Amino acid sequence: MLSAISNVAHSQTVAPTDSSPQKQAQPKSQSSTTSSSTDTVQLSSAAQAALAAIKEAQETPAQTAKEASGGDPQARRLLAREAAAKAVAK
Numbered sequence: 019m020l021s022a023i024s025n026v027a028h029s030q031t032v033a034p035t036d037s038s039p040q041k042q043a044q045p046k047s048q049s050s051t052t053s054s055s056t057d058t059v060q061l062s063s064a065a066q067a068a069l070a071a072i073k074e075a076q077e078t079p080a081q082t083a084k085e086a087s088g089g090d091p092q093a094r095r096l097l098a099r100e101a102a103a104k105a106v107a108k
Contacts, residue, residue: 082097
C-alpha cells in the first residue's frame with residue numbers, strides 16, 4: 019500500500035556569526051567528528067506512475083495548455099478529452 023508523505027521538516031544548524039577575536043580561538047576537533055548521512059529511495063514503476071498521475075491531476079488548465087502547445091502528448095489527449103466532453107454537454 020502506498021501512502022504519501024505530506025509534511026517533511028528539514029532542519030538546518032546555523033553557526034553563530036560572532037566576529038569577536040576572543041571566540042575565534044576555538045578548537046577544530048568538533049568539525050572532524052561531524053558527519054552527515056543521506057538516504058536514497060527508489061520508487062517502483064507503479065509508484066512512479068501513481069506519482070505522475072497525482073501531479074497531472076493537480077495541474078492547472080493553463081499549465082496543461084502550455085504543455086500541449088509544447089508537444090506533450092498526454093496534455094494533448096487531456097485537452098481533446100475535455101473538448102469532447104464540452105461538445106457532448108452542449
